[in-house]
Amino acid sequence: MEKYTLKNGIEALIKRNKNTPRIALAMYMGINKDETKSGIYYIISQLMYQGTKTITAEQIANYLDENAIDLCIEKKADYIRVKLQCLNEDIEKALEIFDDIIENSTFEEYKKEAEKIKGEFLSDLDSAKITAQDNYYRNIFKNHSYGTGREEILNDINKITKEDIINAYNEIKTNSFKNICVIGDVEETVVKELLDKHLKNVKSVHSKDERKKIAPIENKTVSTVEKEDANQAQIFQGWLFPSIYSNEYPVIILLNTILGSSGLSSRLFLELREKQGLAYTVRSVYEPCALGGHFFVYIGTEPKNIKTSISGFDKEITKIMTEYVSDEELENAKNNAIGKRQFYQETNMSEAVLNGYYEFLGLGSSFEEELTEKIKKVTKEEIIQTAKKYYAKPAVISVLAPKKYLTDSGLIC
Amino acid sequence: MENIKKHLINYPYLERPVEIYERENGHKIVFAYKKGGLINISSWVRTGSINENDENNGISHFLEHLMFKGTSTHKAGEFDRTLESRGAIVNAATWKDYTFYYVTIPKGSSDKNFKDTLNLHADMMLDPIIPDNEIGAPFDINDPHITTKRERHVVIEEIRMRKDQPWTQVYNLLNKNLYTSHPYKRDVIGNEQIISQISRETVLEYYKTHYTPNNITTIIAGETEPSEVLPLICSEFDFKGRANAPQKVYDIDKPVNETKTIEEYSKINTGFLMFGYLGPIACDIKTSTILEMICLLLGQGQSSRLYQELIEKPQNPIFNVVSSDYYHFRDGGNIFIDANFKPEKKEDAIEQIKAQIQKLYNTGISETELKKAKKKLKAGFAENSESVSDIGENIGFYMTVCNKLEYVEEYIKVIDEITAEDIKKTAKEYMDINHAVIAVLMPEEYKK
Numbered sequence: 001m002e003k004y005t006l007k008n009g010i011e012a013l014i015k016r017n018k019n020t021p022r023i024a025l026a027m028y029m030g031i032n033k034d035e036t037k038s039g040i041y042y043i044i045s046q047l048m049y050q051g052t053k054t055i056t057a058e059q060i061a062n063y064l065d066e067n068a069i070d071l072c073i074e075k076k077a078d079y080i081r082v083k084l085q086c087l088n089e090d091i092e093k094a095l096e097i098f099d100d101i102i103e104n105s106t107f108e109e110y111k112k113e114a115e116k117i118k119g120e121f122l123s124d125l126d127s128a129k130i131t132a133q134d135n136y137y138r139n140i141f142k143n144h145s146y147g148t149g150r151e152e153i154l155n156d157i158n159k160i161t162k163e164d165i166i167n168a169y170n171e172i173k174t175n176s177f178k179n180i181c182v183i184g185d186v187e188e189t190v191v192k193e194l195l196d197k198h199l200k201n202v203k204s205v206h207s208k209d210e211r212k213k214i215a216p217i218e219n220k221t222v223s224t225v226e227k228e229d230a231n232q233a234q235i236f237q238g239w240l241f242p243s244i245y246s247n248e249y250p251v252i253i254l255l256n257t258i259l260g261s262s263g264l265s266s267r268l269f270l271e272l273r274e275k276q277g278l279a280y281t282v283r284s285v286y287e288p289c290a291l292g293g294h295f296f297v298y299i300g301t302e303p304k305n306i307k308t309s310i311s312g313f314d315k316e317i318t319k320i321m322t323e324y325v326s327d328e329e330l331e332n333a334k335n336n337a338i339g340k341r342q343f344y345q346e347t348n349m350s351e352a353v354l355n356g357y358y359e360f361l362g363l364g365s366s367f368e369e370e371l372t373e374k375i376k377k378v379t380k381e382e383i384i385q386t387a388k389k390y391y392a393k394p395a396v397i398s399v400l401a402p403k404k405y406l407t408d409s410g411l412i413c
Numbered sequence: 414m415e416n417i418k419k420h421l422i423n424y425p426y427l428e429r430p431v432e433i434y435e436r437e438n439g440h441k442i443v444f445a446y447k448k449g450g451l452i453n454i455s456s457w458v459r460t461g462s463i464n465e466n467d468e469n470n471g472i473s474h475f476l477e478h479l480m481f482k483g484t485s486t487h488k489a490g491e492f493d494r495t496l497e498s499r500g501a502i503v504n505a506a507t508w509k510d511y512t513f514y515y516v517t518i519p520k521g522s523s524d525k526n527f528k529d530t531l532n533l534h535a536d537m538m539l540d541p542i543i544p545d546n547e548i549g550a551p552f553d554i555n556d557p558h559i560t561t562k563r564e565r566h567v568v569i570e571e572i573r574m575r576k577d578q579p580w581t582q583v584y585n586l587l588n589k590n591l592y593t594s595h596p597y598k599r600d601v602i603g604n605e606q607i608i609s610q611i612s613r614e615t616v617l618e619y620y621k622t623h624y625t626p627n628n629i630t631t632i633i634a635g636e637t638e639p640s641e642v643l644p645l646i647c648s649e650f651d652f653k654g655r656a657n658a659p660q661k662v663y664d665i666d667k668p669v670n671e672t673k674t675i676e677e678y679s680k681i682n683t684g685f686l687m688f689g690y691l692g693p694i695a696c697d698i699k700t701s702t703i704l705e706m707i708c709l710l711l712g713q714g715q716s717s718r719l720y721q722e723l724i725e726k727p728q729n730p731i732f733n734v735v736s737s738d739y740y741h742f743r744d745g746g747n748i749f750i751d752a753n754f755k756p757e758k759k760e761d762a763i764e765q766i767k768a769q770i771q772k773l774y775n776t777g778i779s780e781t782e783l784k785k786a787k788k789k790l791k792a793g794f795a796e797n798s799e800s801v802s803d804i805g806e807n808i809g810f811y812m813t814v815c816n817k818l819e820y821v822e823e824y825i826k827v828i829d830e831i832t833a834e835d836i837k838k839t840a841k842e843y844m845d846i847n848h849a850v851i852a853v854l855m856p857e858e859y860k861k
Contacts, residue, residue: 065785066788129577335499
């Protein structure tokens with residue numbers, strides 16, 4: 001992977017992967033300020049498909065599809081990420097439209113887009129799991145942008161003005177950090193020239209992150225959602241955890257592997273699914289963001305199992321806080337976690353996304369290799385210390401189920 | 414040394430031709446070369462809900478779960494633990510025409526990971542013991558006092574999970590009304606009553622009937638040399654003279670005589686609907702590809718007709734989501750149009766979709782649309798060659814559902830030969846608005 005500084009000052013990681021038919025580009029555009037109304041950054045990401053000074057939304061859509069260019073613009077916790085993918089021979093066509101969208105989006109169609117978003121979110125909220133998950137995020141990141149879910153956006157979206165959108169976008173465009181990673185079967189220097197030619201006006205600035213800090217969870221929080229026809233209870237239980245910058249990051253990767261991220265052999269899977277038959281899906285997730293992270297366990301289970309499932313979570317969490325993992329389990333977890341990292345870089349796009357992300361966070365291009373070495377060195381003492389440090393803090397529990405089962409399990413009176 | 418037939422297939426976007434070996438017993442082994450650190454080993458079995466009836470519906474999928482419950486030489490859990498502790502992704506899937514099992518694992522610096530994976534995978538495929546204590550005793554689904562829960566309960570939880578998914582609900586409603594007699598009408602996962610009661614003996618008998626050499630294709634996608642590993646695969650896949658299964662033939666259903674609309678209700682806020690039509694058999698590659706193109710033009714991507722006409726252009730769109738897709742099945746594919754809409758506008762929503770379908774076969778498509786569809790289908794094939802698991806899945810599909818991989822060689826040529834007139838004619842033949850099945854899931858308050 002070669003690192004180039006483009007003429008516009010943006011740093012670009014470029015790599016040639018021979019014999020791959022499609023080239024992938026990932027660009028990160030930092031978010032430094034809190035939204036004044038929920039959903040501003042999300043609607044920006046959607047409006048970037050909706051027309052520029054010279055072409056309409058329909059023309060953009062036709063251009064992309066006629067050239068088989070995949071454009072995906074996503075609003076994430078810390079950035080807006082633009083992913084662009086096309087056949088190698090169409091890279092210039094892809095960059096042309098990419099530049100036009102970044103430079104010249106008009107955001108004229110914001111009212112119509114708001115209506116579309118409302119419709120999509122109402123449809124999403126017909127899913128019990130999405131509803132419970134949004135409720136979990138709302139509570140684990142209380143009053144913080146990381147906790148903004150569909151309901152918050154539905155409440156605010158009609159209050160968002162065109163001025164709000166343009167101001168927020170201009171802030172991102174002129175006053176935030178940006179970086180690019182491009183991977184495909186095209187000569188690196190050719191890619192650099194094309195980026196210089198087509199992205200000459202995009203600027204990157206290392207500016208201060210003015211977003212609000214994440215507030216600690218002072219007390220255990222149980223938040224319920226009643227859904228009378230739910231066939232399964234949806235249970236999320238989580239804790240605030242550190243960000244990717246923490247020295248504990250490699251330890252937490254292993255905690256997650258041991259508990260529930262690793263497929264068919266994790267503790268939660270074996271105990272709650274294989275031994276107790278409580279669920280089809282049970283797992284743990286660690287999401288590290290720039291301002292902080294969280295770690296949650298999830299199960300979808302017959303509503304009468306709510307109490308048993310939460311007890312099952314407690315038992316496994318207590319066990320990992322109080323008993324050393326065996327040498328064999330730790331070794332297996334390390335090999336598992338390190339081996340899985342190859343999957344994150346299998347395709348040109350996954351490689352561009354991962355390396356672009358590390359660069360965006362300022363972790364450096366050798367972060368992946370360093371992380372692997374750090375994972376190898378994690379001890380069972382560090383596992384127990386880290387588990388105690390974070391799981392002992394108050395948890396947030398979000399449960400969706402019919403009222404009767406929420407009552408029977410003592411979650412509501 | 415057994416007599417093994419070999420042939421080569423030029424697979425678009427791969428560096429080397431794919432090598433296919435057919436053994437005397439009918440077991441097929443396929444190698445797809447792709448440079449990189451990951452290797453995908455999978456075995457595809459030619460059975461799924463196509464071979465089920467009202468008494469055993471869901472057995473293919475239940476067996477898929479039970480295949481992970483140990484063999485004579487490896488206890489339940491050993492397979493997963495051994496492979497996942499080396500960074501592997503291990504899983505399986507069941508569909509109407511097939512069931513497949515796969516491991517994707519880092520190759521490592523020696524051939525140990527490959528050899529061990531192959532050994533464990535072949536053992537799982539050939540010697541599942543399905544212990545009583547793993548499957549669990551049959552039980553009364555209405556008995557609330559069951560305390561010992563085993564794999565039956567895991568599958569029942571999967572059924573419950575799907576019942577809470579509106580798109581799955583509307584798909585199931587559509588699927589069972591698309592067919593009259595063909596086994597495709599059943600939901601692949603089955604139902605709680607059958608899964609709670611089905612015996613271990615019935616499951617084992619089903620395994621013996623269908624997991625036969627001529628029904629299995631083993632695929633290796635990654636950086637391997639076939640000449641070096643073929644003997645090992647043959648020796649690991651020792652079927653010990655297992656008899657082959659006769660291939661069952663089913664009557665193919667005809668489209669409905671007149672458009673049929675079925676409606677169900679749920680505690681939801683928006684309306685979900687699916688239009689469905691029966692398509693040609695999977696081996697009719699040309700017509701299947703034309704229908705893929707039709708679905709792509711109708712409802713895939715923001716430039717598609719349905720998206721532009723029903724969501725982008727109207728000032729007050731009644732649709733939240735609209736898309737179209739084509740599913741390939743051995744005995745006839747399915748054409749789908751899916752939509753989520755404002756429930757108070759149900760009749761309007763149905764009429765607007767019908768109008769778009771009618772427009773397609775009355776006025777046809779432009780040359781620009783044709784060109785776009787061709788380019789996107791080809792790029793889609795390129796996309797499917799980017800990971801070893803996608804390559805394995807694509808090959809598994811053709812080998813299992815179409816019986817041969819040669820169709821892959823023809824695919825690009827078939828795409829190039831399709832004309833705008835083919836699109837119009839095929840849409841008229843397969844998507845007549847007077848012979849559609851329409852499934853609708855509405856919020857409960859709309860129940861009359």
